[in-house]
Amino acid sequence: RPILLWFRRDLRLADHPMLHEAARAGRPLIPVAILDPVAEGWGAAAMWRWGEGLRVFAGTLAAKGSRLILRRGGAAEVLARLAAETGAEAVWWSRAYDPEARARDVAVKAALRAAGLAARSFPGHLLFEPEAVATGQGTGFKVFSAYWRAASRLDPGRPLPAPGTLPAPSAWPASDRLDDWRPGAALRSGAAVVRGHSAPGEAAALNRLAEFLGTTLARYAERRDFPAEAATSGLSEYLAQGEISPRTIWAETARAGGNGKFLSELGWREFAHHLLHHSPDMARENWNRDWDRFPWRGESPDAEAWRRGMTGEPFVDAALREMYVTGRMHNRARMVAASYLTKHLLTDWRIGLAWFADCLTDWDPASNAMGWQWVAGSGPDAAPYFRVFNPETQAEKFDPLQLYRRRWIAEGQAHPPAEALSYFAAAPRAWGLDPYAPYPRRRIEPAAGRQRALDALAQWK
Numbered sequence: 001r002p003i004l005l006w007f008r009r010d011l012r013l014a015d016h017p018m019l020h021e022a023a024r025a026g027r028p029l030i031p032v033a034i035l036d037p038v039a040e041g042w043g044a045a046a047m048w049r050w051g052e053g054l055r056v057f058a059g060t061l062a063a064k065g066s067r068l069i070l071r072r073g074g075a076a077e078v079l080a081r082l083a084a085e086t087g088a089e090a091v092w093w094s095r096a097y098d099p100e101a102r103a104r105d106v107a108v109k110a111a112l113r114a115a116g117l118a119a120r121s122f123p124g125h126l127l128f129e130p131e132a133v134a135t136g137q138g139t140g141f142k143v144f145s146a147y148w149r150a151a152s153r154l155d156p157g158r159p160l161p162a163p164g165t166l167p168a169p170s171a172w173p174a175s176d177r178l179d180d181w182r183p184g185a186a187l188r189s190g191a192a193v194v195r196g197h198s199a200p201g202e203a204a205a206l207n208r209l210a211e212f213l214g215t216t217l218a219r220y221a222e223r224r225d226f227p228a229e230a231a232t233s234g235l236s237e238y239l240a241q242g243e244i245s246p247r248t249i250w251a252e253t254a255r256a257g258g259n260g261k262f263l264s265e266l267g268w269r270e271f272a273h274h275l276l277h278h279s280p281d282m283a284r285e286n287w288n289r290d291w292d293r294f295p296w297r298g299e300s301p302d303a304e305a306w307r308r309g310m311t312g313e314p315f316v317d318a319a320l321r322e323m324y325v326t327g328r329m330h331n332r333a334r335m336v337a338a339s340y341l342t343k344h345l346l347t348d349w350r351i352g353l354a355w356f357a358d359c360l361t362d363w364d365p366a367s368n369a370m371g372w373q374w375v376a377g378s379g380p381d382a383a384p385y386f387r388v389f390n391p392e393t394q395a396e397k398f399d400p401l402q403l404y405r406r407r408w409i410a411e412g413q414a415h416p417p418a419e420a421l422s423y424f425a426a427a428p429r430a431w432g433l434d435p436y437a438p439y440p441r442r443r444i445e446p447a448a449g450r451q452r453a454l455d456a457l458a459q460w461k
């Protein structure tokens with residue numbers, strides 16, 4: 001009798017523990033993806049990117065003589081119905097770690113078992129399961145360096161090969177059409193814009209990795225902070241969709257001679273999942289509840305100017321425009337843009353977190369929450385609360401030739417580059433933006449904003 005393989009954000013064949021075991025079970029396999037309320041809660045860019053990933057993955061499965069069945073609805077009901085239709089007696093999936101997915105998965109497991117089906121979940125999204133790394137007292141870590149020291153002593157194991165064949169059932173159940181799901185419908189800048197900056201799928205991920213290891217790894221540690229350069233791996237969107245496993249990246253990096261700095265960045269991704277596992281509230285609440293008393297500003301014209309990349313602070317605006325058009329933002333730019341919103345504009349980090357969640361094709365609930373709380377100062381092992389990035393000196397240091405700012409800020413340039421203009425083409429008409437209008441005045445001078453933040457923080461402290 002068949003096994004239903006419920007794919008979520010694990011759209012690959014290689015190093016896929018669930019798929020590896022399924023292919024060896026000697027039973028027909030029915031791959032399925034479900035547009036359920038949890039998936040419908042994802043941000044627009046993540047939903048679009050998932051749709052792109054599903055399209056490629058369906059082709060990958062078809063080349064193996066299999067199919068990807070698409071269904072919409074509550075996961076437990078959809079799976080139980082599919083099991084009844086196909087005679088399947090088991091449902092398998094890869095674990096997810098954010099609180100919404102976890103709560104759903106617990107409920108689905110209980111419902112399926114109550115209906116007499118075998119439900120089973122597998123690792124695969126992380127190098128180390130969150131509970132596998134623990135302090136001497138058996139608790140979670142709060143400090144990255146200690147976490148990573150402990151994690152680095154563990155062996156992530158070797159990547160599993162992709163399965164050779166995927167046995168098909170005697171008859172396939174009906175499937176939705178992906179286009180009817182309209183995964184790109186909510187994407188603000190439009191699928192046609194973002195598509196040019198994304199190459200979905202496992203094969204693209206492996207190519208990206210090989211190219212990075214072959215050409216860029218050697219200068220990664222030195223150049224990774226310069227947003228105008230392509231000096232980072234660009235693997236985050238693939239990791240977010242599970243189109244590549246962190247273990248494959250780990251093993252291939254070792255084969256390429258290793259690189260402690262790069263692997264420790266993968267470690268930050270692990271740490272984010274570890275934190276979210278132990279503090280599931282941190283995607284919504286201050287990890288350090290002292291911050292509940294901080295008088296964050298809510299929605300305001302400042303917050304809207306920030307979202308639109310119209311704060312008058314070029315490094316910050318470049319970052320937000322880059323994200324709007326490409327679905328990506330360089331890590332240094334994320335830190336500076338987030339600091340500017342939370343410190344200079346004194347705005348609640350959750351407003352920024354929500355905008356990133358809507359616009360990032362690499363959106364990841366764990367890394368996004370950790371990143372925002374790190375910058376705001378409310379998270380564990382966070383930047384000290386009095387640390388306020390100066391957007392001007394950050395720009396001088398990390399964009400000394402103004403390449404990044406000029407790439408994304410059209411105003412003031414006689415012949416703006418295509419990227420800068422593409423932002424204006426993508427922005428809604430209602431925003432009334434014009435690339436040849438004067439660049440907006442600063443909402444606050446860097447020094448005055450810093451002082452205002454320090455005063456507010458001193459009062460709160």
Ligand code: FAD
Binds near residue numbers: 234236329375
């Ligand atoms: P590389 O430098 O090549 O790093 C390799 C991999 O390590 C990345 O793909 C990523 O998986 C991981 N990584 C690197 N830096 C971090 C980090 N600081 N935290 C966690 N993992 C890291 N990353 C996301 O994947 N999704 C998010 O939603 C996200 N939101 C963020 C929000 C804020 C405010 C900040 C400051 C950071 C956020 N990050 C997020 C982390 C980081 O900016 C991106 O992972 C990185 O820019 C991706 O580019 P890359 O793949 O070229 O990274």
